[in-house]
Amino acid sequence: xxxxxxxxxxxxxxxxxxxxxxxxxxxxxxxxxxxxxxxxxxxxxxxxxxxxxxxxxxxxxxxxxxxxxxxxxxxxxxxxxxxxxxxxxxxxxxxxxxxxxxxxxxxxxxxxxxxxxxxxxxxxxxxxxxxxxxxxx
Amino acid sequence: xxxxxxxxxxxxxxxxxxxxxxxxxxxxxxxxxxxxxxxxxxxxxxxxxxxxxxxxxxxxxxxxxxxxxxxxxxxxxxxxxxxxxxxxxxxxxxxxxxxxxxxxxxxxxxxxxxxxxxxxxxxxxxxxxxxxxxxxxxxxxxxxxxxxxxxxxxxx
Numbered sequence: 001x002x003x004x005x006x007x008x009x010x011x012x013x014x015x016x017x018x019x020x021x022x023x024x025x026x027x028x029x030x031x032x033x034x035x036x037x038x039x040x041x042x043x044x045x046x047x048x049x050x051x052x053x054x055x056x057x058x059x060x061x062x063x064x065x066x067x068x069x070x071x072x073x074x075x076x077x078x079x080x081x082x083x084x085x086x087x088x089x090x091x092x093x094x095x096x097x098x099x100x101x102x103x104x105x106x107x108x109x110x111x112x113x114x115x116x117x118x119x120x121x122x123x124x125x126x127x128x129x130x131x132x133x134x135x136x137x
Numbered sequence: 138x139x140x141x142x143x144x145x146x147x148x149x150x151x152x153x154x155x156x157x158x159x160x161x162x163x164x165x166x167x168x169x170x171x172x173x174x175x176x177x178x179x180x181x182x183x184x185x186x187x188x189x190x191x192x193x194x195x196x197x198x199x200x201x202x203x204x205x206x207x208x209x210x211x212x213x214x215x216x217x218x219x220x221x222x223x224x225x226x227x228x229x230x231x232x233x234x235x236x237x238x239x240x241x242x243x244x245x246x247x248x249x250x251x252x253x254x255x256x257x258x259x260x261x262x263x264x265x266x267x268x269x270x271x272x273x274x275x276x277x278x279x280x281x282x283x284x285x286x287x288x289x290x291x292x293x
Binding site for chain 2: 093094098101103108111112115119120123124130
């Protein structure tokens with residue numbers, strides 16, 4: 001959970017001398033919702049945090065922190081970036097499916113990869129894994 | 138194959154399946170192999186085939202075409218021969234309807250210049266649940282995840 005946005009909201013509110021109730025009134029929300037927002041509660045959507053900042057007239061400049069960005073890793077080739085992007089997409093899709101269907105996200109992610117292969121490629125990989133499982137360590 | 142792995146079946150196994158298809162022998166690919174072909178993340182060492190009747194003369198004929206033999210009297214019945222190691226014959230499938238009922242709803246899986254019939258993933262899951270052996274129970278989660286992912290991807 002990103003704690004930056006809640007921190008910014010709290011900091012700006014205090015800068016304006018507003019209470020949480022003031023901010024709630026300005027946003028058309030409730031004090032309890034603002035309290036959750038500033039506590040970084042996961043039920044609060046990032047869009048609400050951005051609206052809080054907009055309501056407080058906070059000029060924002062959003063940047064991606066390249067020092068922590070996997071896609072900005074030096075020496076990453078275009079193909080590696082493409083594979084990382086595909087993997088990230090599968091991971092996010094798998095998380096959503098797993099939560100909705102109450103199944104294991106890791107299994108779902110592997111299936112989503114397998115669905116990019118032909119059926120016979122899938123079987124070949126499975127046979128290969130079986131063979132490697134049988135090999136002595 | 139494009140991902141660097143060899144084709145999973147030998148030429149003899151393909152010849153066996155082709156001969157069965159040409160003879161219009163009725164069989165289904167079942168078991169974990171059927172699930173893997175539909176995307177399940179599971180490990181298997183063989184391809185299970187469920188025949189409408191093991192008395193079908195096409196089985197022995199297809200085995201001969203593939204350079205092997207159909208040992209109908211062995212327990213269990215089996216196909217034997219060079220490079221025919223990964224095909225297993227299934228006599229009975231727990232938890233499934235009659236062969237004909239399952240065959241009606243089977244999926245077509247192209248293989249080179251012919252196709253074989255595949256037991257749908259939901260039916261593989263039903264079969265594994267009914268069998269209830271530890272190795273069947275161990276694969277259930279993988280099958281459920283595969284079903285969920287296929288539904289989300291809009292696959293049958």
